[in-house]
Structures are given as C-alpha cells and as structure tokens.
Amino acid sequence: MAAYQCELSSAIVAESEDRSFVFKVRGYSRAKQLLKCGECVTSPPFTVQGHDWVLRYYPNGRLATGAAAGYMSLVLDTADGKDVTVKARNISVLDKNGLPGRYYGTMFENIMFETPVSFTSRNSYLCLMVRKAGLEHSGDIIEDSFSIRCDLTLKDIGEQFVVVPPSDMHLHFGSLLESMDGADVAFLVGGEKFSAHRLVLAARSSVFRAELLGAMKEKTDSLIEISDMEPHVFRSLLHFIYTDSLPDLEIEMASEQGEAHGGDVVMASHLLVAADRYDIERLKLICEHKLCSHIDTNMVATSLALAEQHRCHGLKVACLQFLASPSNLEAMMASDGYQHLKRSCPSALKDLIASLLPVTMKAPKDIIMEI
Known part of the structure; x- marks a missing residue:
C-alpha cells in the first residue's frame, strides 16, 4: 500500500566495499495500525556487487509473543539467496537533521548488541528490534515518516564448492540446558530448583569455578542456595552461560509484566548485578550498554x-x-x-x-x- 511503502535512497560512502543506505518509511501510524505482528513491508530491492538486497520492516514485530507489539523489527536480508559476506558497521534511526539519533534498538537477533556483525546471508540475517515507544517520543518521526541508515561492508565471496555453516555450538549447549542430561549440581533460587553442569559453569565463570571445583567446592549431592536473586534472573543467567546470548522470552516477559516501568531495563539492572557477582564480563557489558541506551x-x-x-x-x-x-x-x-x-x-x-x-x-x- 502506497501510504506506508518503504522508499529507498542510497549513497556510496567510500570507493572500496563500503556502502551506506538510507531507508525512508512513510505512513508510520497507518502501517502500525493495519499490519499485524509478523506482517511486513519490504523495500524495493537494491543491488550491491551483483546481489539484490531488501529491508523488511515489521511495524508490530516479527514474533507472535506477548510483548512483541512493543517493538518493531528491521530485517536486512539478500533477495537472491546467494552467499555474500556482510559486515554491518552501524544501524540507526536518523534524527530530524539526518544524523544518527539516539539508539532505540534492543538487540541484534542472535548477536545481542555486538557491532560490527558478520554473517553469511544464506544462513542468517541481521535483525534490529526497536522499541516503538522510544522512537515515538524521540521526535525522529516527522510527518509520520522516519528514516533508517545502514552502513555496510559487502564483499562477494564468489563460487564456493564447500560452504561452511556458521557455528551452532550455542544451539548444542542450549539443548543441553533444556534437557539437563548429565546435570551434576543443583541450585535453589527463590524457592525454585535449577539443575546445571559443574564444568559448564566453571568454564564460564571464575566464581563458579572456585565454588564448584576449587577450595570452596560444594558437595556433589548438596543443594546450593542462592539468596538475593529472583528465579527469572538466575534462569536468564544460566541461559547466557550456556548460549552466550540472552533469551528473548525473558526480556519480553519482563517487559510484559512492567512495560510502563521499563521492565526490560529493570531486567538488565538485575542481570548486571548477577553478571558482576559471578564475573561474567560480557553479560555485564551487554547490560551496561542497554542501560546506557535507556x-x-x-x-x-x-x-x-x-x-x-x-x-x-x-x-x-x-x-x-x-x-x-x-x-x-x-x-x-x-x-x-x-x-x-x-x-x-x-x-x-x-x-x-x-x-x-x-x-x-x-x-x-x-x-x-x-x-
């Protein structure tokens, strides 16, 4: 529909493989009203090094979960399905002066806040989730339109006889967390019991290593009680330890329970404390980054x-x-x-x-x- 069709303009920012693209979305309010969660508007294809690319704009998010309506999603993907190596250096909503404004996104899907991000387009995509309330109060929506800038580095890797898929180690450890096969330690947090694997915890946290394998080692058959922490926070902590990413569900649940009070920001605060307590530096930095953005x-x-x-x-x-x-x-x-x-x-x-x-x-x- 023309009222909320994406319009694309682009500008080359360097003569090498660097490109900068600006996507303009018109009819923000109507798109949000008419399109359901999971429905998108796709930009006209744009070509770089012989490959067609598109930006898919989901006004009410891609995931059909309780808090998804609080977010919109921007998905960058190839339209031709060919293998292209991509590095996204920056994605931002532009302010009224055409400059990158405040960061309103909550996460890069599968990557959690990391920039630059590299992936093979056939096996993955780049997704930025943006909190609609933050965008709407920013002043960056002008005449019911807003713009997104995406700075990319693109390099055609040519024909490949063998395509090596991206690492899926996090999926295997995530499955181990779900099944709890071979679990050998248990925790009691806020009245809820959690099972885990000593070696996994020890490999990811120096504090757990000292508690579970060192001089502070607990008895194998003991139930380790953790005070001053909510069960949902410890569950997210375990998920990060096993997969190196935060579960979308936990963030959305927090948002759903306390949207008016910034539930996901509160979750980030609690996780920062937990990450510092167990010396998990990357999680601590992710939470710190989120708090800086809100x-x-x-x-x-x-x-x-x-x-x-x-x-x-x-x-x-x-x-x-x-x-x-x-x-x-x-x-x-x-x-x-x-x-x-x-x-x-x-x-x-x-x-x-x-x-x-x-x-x-x-x-x-x-x-x-x-x-």
Missing part, C-alpha cells in the same frame, strides 16, 4: 548507583552527562531512586556535584572529593 529521569538515579557499586565506568559517564541538564537533574531529585542513591552511594553524589561545577573551579572540586 537513561531517563525515573531510572537515572538507580543506574548511577548501579554504576558506582559495580564499577561500570561507561554507565556512570552516561548518567552524569544526562544529569548535566538542570531539568533532568531536578526531575531525578524528585524520583524515588534519588533517596536510594543518597543512602547507598554518597561517593556517586560527590562525583555528580563535581561534574556540575565549571572546569575552572578545580579547588572546589578537590574539596568536594575530599569530604
């Missing part, structure tokens, strides 16, 4: 406290930059999280005050930091 006046105090307590430098800098705005600062001070921040992290408040002072006021900053 800073608002309701969550910034909590995020700043988390950053201080769990040594998240990037998140701390992002919070301090957000609070440099007087209106954001006042709103944060009126939030429930501010009282928690004052009680639990006075050092973070000192850093905040110091960051608000002019650069020339070095002496007052030094005094504040010594208090």
Whole structure:
C-alpha cells in the first residue's frame, strides 16, 4: 500500500566495499495500525556487487509473543539467496537533521548488541528490534515518516564448492540446558530448583569455578542456595552461560509484566548485578550498554548507583552527562531512586556535584572529593 511503502535512497560512502543506505518509511501510524505482528513491508530491492538486497520492516514485530507489539523489527536480508559476506558497521534511526539519533534498538537477533556483525546471508540475517515507544517520543518521526541508515561492508565471496555453516555450538549447549542430561549440581533460587553442569559453569565463570571445583567446592549431592536473586534472573543467567546470548522470552516477559516501568531495563539492572557477582564480563557489558541506551529521569538515579557499586565506568559517564541538564537533574531529585542513591552511594553524589561545577573551579572540586 502506497501510504506506508518503504522508499529507498542510497549513497556510496567510500570507493572500496563500503556502502551506506538510507531507508525512508512513510505512513508510520497507518502501517502500525493495519499490519499485524509478523506482517511486513519490504523495500524495493537494491543491488550491491551483483546481489539484490531488501529491508523488511515489521511495524508490530516479527514474533507472535506477548510483548512483541512493543517493538518493531528491521530485517536486512539478500533477495537472491546467494552467499555474500556482510559486515554491518552501524544501524540507526536518523534524527530530524539526518544524523544518527539516539539508539532505540534492543538487540541484534542472535548477536545481542555486538557491532560490527558478520554473517553469511544464506544462513542468517541481521535483525534490529526497536522499541516503538522510544522512537515515538524521540521526535525522529516527522510527518509520520522516519528514516533508517545502514552502513555496510559487502564483499562477494564468489563460487564456493564447500560452504561452511556458521557455528551452532550455542544451539548444542542450549539443548543441553533444556534437557539437563548429565546435570551434576543443583541450585535453589527463590524457592525454585535449577539443575546445571559443574564444568559448564566453571568454564564460564571464575566464581563458579572456585565454588564448584576449587577450595570452596560444594558437595556433589548438596543443594546450593542462592539468596538475593529472583528465579527469572538466575534462569536468564544460566541461559547466557550456556548460549552466550540472552533469551528473548525473558526480556519480553519482563517487559510484559512492567512495560510502563521499563521492565526490560529493570531486567538488565538485575542481570548486571548477577553478571558482576559471578564475573561474567560480557553479560555485564551487554547490560551496561542497554542501560546506557535507556537513561531517563525515573531510572537515572538507580543506574548511577548501579554504576558506582559495580564499577561500570561507561554507565556512570552516561548518567552524569544526562544529569548535566538542570531539568533532568531536578526531575531525578524528585524520583524515588534519588533517596536510594543518597543512602547507598554518597561517593556517586560527590562525583555528580563535581561534574556540575565549571572546569575552572578545580579547588572546589578537590574539596568536594575530599569530604
């Protein structure tokens, strides 16, 4: 339908294999109203090095799950089904000035926040899920239209007599997690029992290694109780340990249960704490990245406290930059999280005050930091 048809324009940003494409979506509101979850609008094909590509736009998401309506999906795929090596350097919604705006996506499917991303198109695709509420409140939708920029590096790998499929190790370990064949350790978390494999946990976490194989080794027949953690958080932690990815279901469940309060952001906060507790650095960085992408006046105090307590430098800098705005600062001070921040992290408040002072006021900053 013409009212919400994708229009594609492209520009070559380098003479090598780098390309930049801009997709314009017109009729955002009508597309969201008329198309169901799983239904998409496909852009006209565009050709790079002899291969046709398309962008599939799902206004109400691809997955028929409870929280899918909160997201739209952008899927980049080949139209001709031939083998092409692809590296996506950046995907972003453009603001009113045509520049990459704030990041509203929640994940790259199968890859979780990683850029650049490499894959073989026949065996996979690139998917960006974008929270519709964030996009709609951003001001990036103009006259019911918005644009997406995708920066790609494309290289034709030519004819291949043997095609090596991408690694599916995570699928095997995911199956092991589901079946629990050979499980030799059990945990009790919030009244719920979880079975697992000592060697898998020990290989992924130095803390589990010490607890399960080292001097702190628990008895094989014992039930290890974990306090101060919710069962759904530990379930997601196990999923990441076995598959190196986060389960979409857990994020969507959190969103479904607390959409108005940023349920998926709360989940990221809990998982960050769990990742730090068990020394799983990549998961911690994924959660930190998500929190940096969803800073608002309701969550910034909590995020700043988390950053201080769990040594998240990037998140701390992002919070301090957000609070440099007087209106954001006042709103944060009126939030429930501010009282928690004052009680639990006075050092973070000192850093905040110091960051608000002019650069020339070095002496007052030094005094504040010594208090």
